Amino acid sequence: MLLPVLTGVWLSLSGALGTELRRDGYSFRPPDTFRMTRWERYAGSHAGAVSEDVTRTRGLSAALADGEGPDAATFLIAVVDGGFSASPSERDAFSTAVVQHFQRELGVALTPERVDRIGGPVPRVEVLGTLREAGQVRTVLVTGLASEGRHAVVTVSAPAARWDAMAPRVRASLETFRMEAPVTGVISKRLAGALAGTLAGALLVSYAAWRRRRQGEGSASA
Structure with a gap:
C-alpha cells in the first residue's frame, strides 16, 4: 500500500506529473505529457461515466490527451452523482458496470484482465482491460475513486504497446486525485x-x- 504512494511522490518530484488541474469540484495532477483536448468532440458525452444506476446524473467533465492520432493516449474524467466507497462489496459491482458501460453505451467490447481495490488517502477500484478499436488493441484502465455525495471515474486508454511505460505515471496521477468537500449551503x-x-x-x-x-x-x- 505504501509503495504506490512513495512512487507517486517520487514521480511528482521528478517532474513526471504536470501542474494541478482543478475542475468541477476535484483536483489532480495529470501526467506531464497530457493536455486538455478540444471539448467539442466530447460535449454532452457519457463516455467514462460508469454507474450501476444509469439514471444517476453523470457526465464527462474533462478530456486530456498526450498527442493526436491513433497512437495518442487519452485521460477522461467523469463525475457521477452519488457516493462510492470503493469497498470490497463494490469492487465486483463496479467491474460489472464498467463492462456494461462499454458494451451498451459506447458500443465496444472491453475484456477485463484484472480488478484491484487500492487503499490510501483516496481508496479506489481499478478495472484493467483491453479492447480493439479501428484494428488497434488498446489497454484501458477505469478507476472509480471513493467519495461521498458524488464521485469521479477516470478512464485512461492507450495503445497496448505503450501501456507498460506509462502505467507508473498514470497511477501516480491517480494518487493525487482529490474530490473537494460539498459546497457550504448545499x-x-x-x-x-x-x-x-x-x-x-x-x-x-x-x-x-x-x-x-x-x-x-x-x-x-x-
Missing part, C-alpha cells in the same frame, strides 16, 4: 430527506387542523 440527500419528512409532517398536521375547523363551522351553521 444540503446532503440525507438531510434533505429528513427535512422533507418534517415538512410533510407539518403539512399533515396543518391539513388536519383545517379539516377540523371546517367541520366545526359546518356543525355551527347547521
